[in-house]
Amino acid sequence: MSLYAALNPFTSTSVGENDLWNAASFMDVPHIHSVPFDSLRVVEDQVRAQHRSQVRFVRGAGGSGKSHLFSRLRRECADSIFYAYAPNPPLQPEALENFILSRFVSSMRHPARSREGREAPYSQLRLLAYALLKPVVEQDFTFPQLHEAWASIRLETRKDMIHQAVQLLEAEHPMVPRSILRCLLNILRDDKEHLAAQWLSGAAYLTEAELKYLGVVEPLARAEMGIVIQLFGKLAAQAGAPVVLVLDQLDLVVTQPQLDEMQRLLFALIDQSQNWVVLIGLVAERYAAWDAALTQALRGRVGVPDSNAPLGFRLPVIDVLPIASEQKRLLLSCRLESPPLVEQRKKDGITSSIHPLQEEDIARLTAGGAISPRHLLAAAAEVYAMRTSTSSLPPEVVAAVSVQPVVALPPPVPQQVMPAQFRAPVAVAVPVAEFAAAPALAAIPAPSAVQLPPPPAFLPAVSVVPRQSLAEKVDSLLQDAVQAAKAEAGSPSAIDLGERTRDLIELMVAPTVTISEGDIRKTYDNFDGADRWFQWGGSQVRVVTSDAMRGSFIAVLERLKEAAGDTLLLRNDIAPVSGQLTMELLNAFKAKNIFHHMPASEAAVLSALGRMLAAQREGSYDQLATEPPATRENVLAALRGHPLLRGLRLWDMIQKAHAPKAAPPAPPPTSVLSSIIRQPAPVVVAAPPVVAVAPPALPVARPQPPPLAAGMVKPVAKPPSAPMSKPVARPVAPPTAKPPAPPAAKPPTVIARPPMTKLPPPSHGTAA
Incomplete structure (x- = not known):
């Protein structure tokens, strides 16, 4: 593999948040999307002159370049605007305002820029x-x-x-x-x-x-x-200077409560504030949902009168369209002029401005109809990989491989009909699915009809270029996202921590997860975090996040004191825990549940996961040239098996809190008889038999006395050590009313007593 393989300028197919703020690494072609960019500049100038807030919906397919357009606006106009970027908002409608404020201030903490484009x-x-x-x-x-x-x-x-x-x-x-x-x-x-x-x-x-x-x-x-x-x-x-607020990656804002809260925020920026340019980035299907859900009051404030539009107003839309042939060539040329690649050509004495690509590669990539920039870059990345893997071969081999524009591998030739020296594949696959229906390629025969000429005897075998492993690509993307998260100025809020925990659970749990909101926010208006129940596999776990201090945190802990071992309380380690009452309540919570003071390194991994999932929903990875293909299921499977995510301490705690709890031991069953008759004290039952200590003068056996007549009572026997005296008749109470006698007063067991059912009631007895 040549030195050029590591300098592939087409591997980056999307603009991340780190690229947005780091203008030094921003590669742009001003001619591409110049019309929608000019529309954004017009809106910006209007707000600067009139101070009246305006809203624009930036609509385009996944990969069309919406985020790239937002990045260009930041780069070109940073000296004359205040720029804020707030992507991937939370699902909780009541948390939207807090989220936008935190992301706004975080954006404002990035360096300002001078008119020359330098950081201030x-x-x-x-x-x-x-x-x-x-x-x-x-x-x-x-x-x-x-x-x-x-x-x-x-x-x-x-x-x-x-x-x-x-x-x-x-x-x-x-x-x-x-x-x-x-x-x-x-x-x-x-x-x-x-x-x-x-x-x-x-x-x-x-x-x-x-x-x-x-x-x-x-x-x-x-x-x-x-x-x-x-x-x-x-x-x-x-x-x-106007404030440009970009709300991007709104693919999860779909429910009516979420849309209602978004409308409330827009009303406040229009009616109660001024000087705002609100840009809402949406794919086509999400825009349709917004168009159907917005009220007439809001449409009248931000829209254009149109009798054919819903409710009489057409929403102001800026469309980001696919690029055509000339724009394709400009984009390819811009990437091929990356500084590392130009430097390597200069070292090697190569004058071609497109090396290692060739003119036929550029012609093949720019042919056909309009496509999205992301798809074009993904196809160019694969062609570049093919060229760099064969650049060390003789020119005759490269020319032989490039004779026909193969779009798929031909059927294998039976090995027995080929000479032994030629039993190796000679075709190189360059699958570019987007160009299959292009008019310029209509004449290419189907894969089953492609006939390759037998290779000359002097040509060595050329192996098929292997695609990059999807697991390796996902690992690279995740590591880059983690570094970008660590470089951010601020710390994630408790709301962000709750959203990213939801992302982790939904990713790692194979079955469907049922999510429901907890009740802390219903009873405590100043709650600063998230409270959710997650149920799967017949068990459930509650995840609560809060970074509050003093009385606010005490209020949260008091609402969790009844939690019975299925609750996980998360807190950023930047938020300390102090105070006697706070520690008492927290220790009581930890006695049955789990508390996690999350370090910044772990929070950065969660933030990186959120960015990758948002990019996947936007279609940023659909055109990656990997094996297996970067479909949604494959990307999620690669993330699910990544050791960085599986090794998170948070994930271990979630599984521990979710594990089924052992049921408490049940009390012994009670009988009806035991509930009626009071049993003697345990010490009496456990005492040794009285016979073992009875005086030898007492007879062991005695004949049964005759039954007592009515009104008579049984004589009471005196202890052996006392002198015998005349028996005294005493009335005997029924067993239910008789108090328990002390152990010393219990008569010897050798004296048989008549059945209790023979005893007369107290009212029939005669006093002695």
Whole structure:
């Protein structure tokens, strides 16, 4: 295999979140999708001029380039917009607002960009704070100049300027709590920037000391999260730049409660805020569901009047279409000009700009009708692999292999009709399913009709290029996603942790999992996490996530105190556990259930799994050239067997909590007689027989006395050591009313007593 095999520029067929923020590795062809990109720029300019929020639905098939278009918008317009990316939202409708706020602040913490495309030494969030500080600065500075000047100002002067800015904001936004404004401007304090960003994102795990350091009493309340989102839009308008919010990978937003909550959020951004460009990326079938579910009120705000559209308004849609022949060639040329590949050609003295591909390869890949960029890149990756595996052979061999554009392997030739030196395959398979129906390939005979000429005697055998193992490809993708998750600035929220745990259970459990919501959120409005029941295989497990502190966490623990061994409580290790009452409740919970303080490394694996599952649902892996093919079932099976996921401590705890619990021992059965007659104390039953210690003067046997007449009572025998006296008749109570006698007063067992049924009732006795 040549050195070029490791430089395949077509292996990356989709744009991940890490690529979106890392513009240095972004490979783009501006001519591709230029029309929808210009439409996005027009919307951005309109919002910048009018400050009126607008919504656009970006529709396209899987692999058409929607995420690539969003990445280009970030790269080309980063100096004039505030950009936020929020993919793969949670399934819980009530958690959507918290999710968008946390992803918005996390996006704002990425570096801002200058007009030259370079990263600025400050984040987008600090850029927004600088814009709010400008009214109290006496000189007209640009943002880079203000950043340099701010570093040279004394700390006391900074505090005074921040205090003045807070007063100005309070006058302009009297309904916004002062704690929100204070934390927003604390972004300008190097020692408080990180904590202030966490507080603004809705983090519930800040300690009392950290809250005191920020100058706030408690974490951001759930009721105030919507206020913060709306405030960001208004403040960005003062900075002169619109906020672009990208909601991508919405393939799981399908139920009516989810769509209703999404509409509520859009109403708030349109009616109660301003300066928002909301871009919603959808595949065609998901867009149809949205189009049918949105209300007339929302369609009237974001749509275009159209008598032929549902409810009289047509939703504003930007279509991302497949690419044609000329765009195919531009995309291939862009990838073939990757810096590592150009450097290798220069070292080898090769002048061809498409090496190791050949002109016939480019012609074959660009022929036919329009296809999606992802499909084209997957086909090009396979052709490139074939060329690099044969590039070390003589030119005559490469030419012989490339004589016919074989699209499938021919039927095997019987070995007995071939000479021994030629009993090896000579065809190379380049399966490109997308081009099978192309007009340019219509003349290619069917595989059964392909006749290969016998190879010359001097040509060595050429083996079929093996495809990459799907397990190896999935491992590579998962490892890359884990590294990208670890590189993120913020930590996953408790809601994200609950969503990723759901992904893990649904992946690892072979039978269908029945999921239902728990009742914590119904009884506690400030619940910050997830509460779900998972049932499969005749048993169930409850998974609760929470990063809350102090009273909020105590409220969660109190609602879990009745859990009977089937509950798993998850918490990010960034959220400490402290306090006497909290520890008492937590220890009581752990006595019967399971608690897991999840480390950041394990949370990164879960985050990577969520990204891969979202990409799979978007069709990002459908065209991978692997063996076996990268179908949905095969990709999920490869993930299910990956040691990184199977070795997660979380998965072991889930299985332990889900395991059937042993039933408690049942009490011994009770008889009717034992419930009526009180048995003597156990010590009496266990005592040795009285006969063994009886005085020898007493006779062992005595004839039975005659039955007593009515009204008579049995004489009471005295102990042997006492002198004998005349018997005294005493009335005897029935057995049911007789109190238990002490062991010393029990008559010797050698004296037979008449049956209890012969005793008269107390009312018939005569007193002595």
